[in-house]
Amino acid sequence: MKNLKEFVKNSAKTVYVRLSSHEIAEKFLRDAEMQGFTFPDGTKPTKHRPDGFFALHHDITMNYIGAIGRTAWLCSSGNIVKLDYEKFSAE
Numbered sequence: 197m198k199n200l201k202e203f204v205k206n207s208a209k210t211v212y213v214r215l216s217s218h219e220i221a222e223k224f225l226r227d228a229e230m231q232g233f234t235f236p237d238g239t240k241p242t243k244h245r246p247d248g249f250f251a252l253h254h255d256i257t258m259n260y261i262g263a264i265g266r267t268a269w270l271c272s273s274g275n276i277v278k279l280d281y282e283k284f285s286a287e
Contacts (some may be wrong), residue, residue: 198284201231204252211252212261212269213275213277221246224281233258 204211206268225241228250233241236257249261249269262267268276 197273199231200233200252200259201256203279203283203284204256204274205254207254207277208217209277210254211220211279213250213281214269214280215248215250215280216280218246220282220285221248223285224250227285228243228252230257235259 214223215224225244227244229241233252234243235241236259241258244260247260249266250258251261251265252258262278265276269278272278
């Protein structure tokens with residue numbers, strides 16, 4: 197498994213993660229939890245519902261991405277780092 201925590205810490209910007217399927221989203225939540233990520237309220241990722249997009253932050257927190265964040269992903273905004281988790285985890 198590639199290291200999400202190191203990827204995020206070495207990133208200059210917030211990392212937006214795209215999850216292509218429900219199965220990939222569940223795997224991502226398990227992997228993120230194993231590497232120490234939590235939601236801002238301290239809850240573990242696996243306590244949350246899988247979704248197609250999440251943001252990962254330098255303080256090892258994560259959150260869901262809403263409509264504006266999804267638009268940033270589609271527009272290739274320069275304010276984020278884009279990560280396709282299926283490809284990332286397969287490398």
